[in-house]
Amino acid sequence: MTAFRPTDENLTRDGLAPTVEKGQVLILACGALANEIIAVIRQNKWDHMTLTCLPAILHNTPDQIPAAVEDALKKHKKDFDQIFLAYADCGTGGVLQTICDAHGIQMIQGPHCYSFFEGTEGFLDRAEDEIDTFYLTDFLARGFENFVIKPLGLDRHPELRDMYFGHYTRLVYQAQTNNPALDKLAQDAADRLGLRYERRFTGYGDLETALASVD
Amino acid sequence: MSDQEDDIILSELSDEELVQQMHDDLYDGLKEEIEEGVGILLEREWTPYRVLTEALVAGMTIVGADFRDGILFVPEVLLAANAMKGGMAILKPLLAETGAPRMGKMVIGTVKGDIHDIGKNLVSMMMEGAGFEVHDMGINNPVEGYLEALEREQPDILGMSALLTTTMPYMKVVIDTLIEKGIRDDYVVLVGGAPLNDEFGKAIGADSYCRDAAVAVETAKEYMAKKHNQLAAG
Numbered sequence: 357m358t359a360f361r362p363t364d365e366n367l368t369r370d371g372l373a374p375t376v377e378k379g380q381v382l383i384l385a386c387g388a389l390a391n392e393i394i395a396v397i398r399q400n401k402w403d404h405m406t407l408t409c410l411p412a413i414l415h416n417t418p419d420q421i422p423a424a425v426e427d428a429l430k431k432h433k434k435d436f437d438q439i440f441l442a443y444a445d446c447g448t449g450g451v452l453q454t455i456c457d458a459h460g461i462q463m464i465q466g467p468h469c470y471s472f473f474e475g476t477e478g479f480l481d482r483a484e485d486e487i488d489t490f491y492l493t494d495f496l497a498r499g500f501e502n503f504v505i506k507p508l509g510l511d512r513h514p515e516l517r518d519m520y521f522g523h524y525t526r527l528v529y530q531a532q533t534n535n536p537a538l539d540k541l542a543q544d545a546a547d548r549l550g551l552r553y554e555r556r557f558t559g560y561g562d563l564e565t566a567l568a569s570v571d
Numbered sequence: 572m573s574d575q576e577d578d579i580i581l582s583e584l585s586d587e588e589l590v591q592q593m594h595d596d597l598y599d600g601l602k603e604e605i606e607e608g609v610g611i612l613l614e615r616e617w618t619p620y621r622v623l624t625e626a627l628v629a630g631m632t633i634v635g636a637d638f639r640d641g642i643l644f645v646p647e648v649l650l651a652a653n654a655m656k657g658g659m660a661i662l663k664p665l666l667a668e669t670g671a672p673r674m675g676k677m678v679i680g681t682v683k684g685d686i687h688d689i690g691k692n693l694v695s696m697m698m699e700g701a702g703f704e705v706h707d708m709g710i711n712n713p714v715e716g717y718l719e720a721l722e723r724e725q726p727d728i729l730g731m732s733a734l735l736t737t738t739m740p741y742m743k744v745v746i747d748t749l750i751e752k753g754i755r756d757d758y759v760v761l762v763g764g765a766p767l768n769d770e771f772g773k774a775i776g777a778d779s780y781c782r783d784a785a786v787a788v789e790t791a792k793e794y795m796a797k798k799h800n801q802l803a804a805g
Contacts, residue, residue: 445736447735448766467737468736483737484684488686507644510646520689523687523688523710
C-alpha cells in the first residue's frame with residue numbers, strides 16, 4: 357500500500373476505487389472503515405490485499421447497501437482471486453450474508469461496526485444493558501454533522517432532537533485511535549444530543565481478526 | 572412558505588380553501604396553524620370525524636406518498652406528524668363523544684431490546700386517524716408485556732416494530748409464544764421496521780410486513796374487511 361489517505365468527503369460520497377485493477381485479495385468495504393483497514397493492512401504488511409470502498413453515506417440507507425455490494429462484486433470478481441466483504445450486517449436484515457453465501461465469499465460477523473470494533477461477542481453480551489446507548493466511531497465522530505445532524509434535519513429543526521434521541525441516555529465514543537481532537541468532537545456531539553458521554557478505546561477489535569482470517 | 576402565504580387569515584377562507592390550506596400547513600409541519608384550522612372547522616359545525624378525515628388524514632396521506640416517493644424525508648414527515656398530533660389532541664375527545672366509526676382495535680409496541688419508536692408512533696397516529704382504536708405499549712416490550720396487553724385489550728391486530736437487526740428476531744419469539752398458547756390466529760400480526768422485509772415477515776409467521784405507516788393502515792383495513800366478510804358469511 358502507498359501512503360495514500362483518502363479524504364472523509366470522498367469516502368462519504370464516492371467511496372474509494374481499488375489502487376490496482378487486478379490482484380490476489382480485494383477488500384470490499386464500507387467507506388467508514390477505509391482508514392482503519394488501510395492502517396491494519398499497513399501494520400501487518402498484507403501487501404496482497406487491495407482496498408475498495410462503497411460510499412460511507414450508505415450507512416444511512418441500509419436498504420441500498422445490498423444492491424451496491426452486488427454491483428461491486430460483479431464489477432471486480434473476475435479481476436481478483438478472492439474478495440472479502442468488510443461489512444457487518446449493517447441493518448440489512450441478513451441480506452448481505454445471503455449475497456456472500458451466493459458468491460461464496462466471507463464477510464465480517466456481527467450486526468454492525470459498533471459491535472466488531474468492541475468485539476462482537478462482548479458487545480452482544482452487553483446489548484441488553486446498552487439499549488439506550490448511541491455509538492460513534494472515529495469516522496462518525498469526524499462526520500457527525502454529515503451522518504447525524506444534517507440527515508436527521510437537526511440543523512434546520514433542532515426541536516426534533518428529542519423525537520429521535522428522547523429514549524437515549526448515553527453516547528459512547530468507540531475510539532479506534534488516541535486522538536484528543538476526536539475526543540473533543542465526540543464530547544461535543546454528546547452535548548449536542550443531550551446525552552451522557554463515555555469514551556471507550558477499542559482499537560480495531562474484530563476488524564483485524566476478520567482480515568487476518570482471509571487467506 | 573412565502574410572505575404572501577404568511578398573511579393568510581385562516582378564518583376568512585372558505586371551507587374548501589381552508590382544508591386545502593391545512594393540507595399545505597400539514598405538509599409544512601405548522602402545528603399551530605393546524606390547531607387553529609381544526610378549531611375553525613369545528614366552529615363551522617363540521618363533525619370531528621369529517622375534520623379528521625378530510626383535513627388531517629387526507630393531508631397526511633399526501634405527506635406519506637411524497638415520503639414514499641423520495642420527495643419528503645424523515646425530518647419533514649416528523650414535523651408533519653407533530654402538526655397532525657396537535658390537531659388530533661383536539662379531536663380525540665370529541666371523536667369519542669360523537670361516536671365516530673370504528674374500524675378495529677390494535678395493540679402496538681416496539682420489541683424488547685429496542686428503544687426506537689418513530690415509525691411505530693407514525694403508524695399509531697395514522698391508524699388512529701383511520702378510525703382504529705390503538706393501544707400503544709411504547710418501547711422495549713418483552714413477550715409477557717405483549718401477552719398482557721392482548722389479554723387486556725382484546726385487539727383485532729397486533730403490531731410489532733424493530734429498528735435493529737439484533738432485535739427484529741424477537742418478533743418471532745412473540746409469535747411463537749402466541750402459537751404455543753394457541754392464540755396466534757386470534758390476531759392479525761403486522762410487523763414493520765427498517766431492516767425488515769416481506770421474506771422476514773413470512774419467515775417469522777407474521778400476517779404481513781408493512782413498509783410504512785400508509786401501508787400499515789391499508790393492510791389493516793384489508794384484514795378488517797376480510798374479517799367482516801367472514802363473519803357475515805359465517
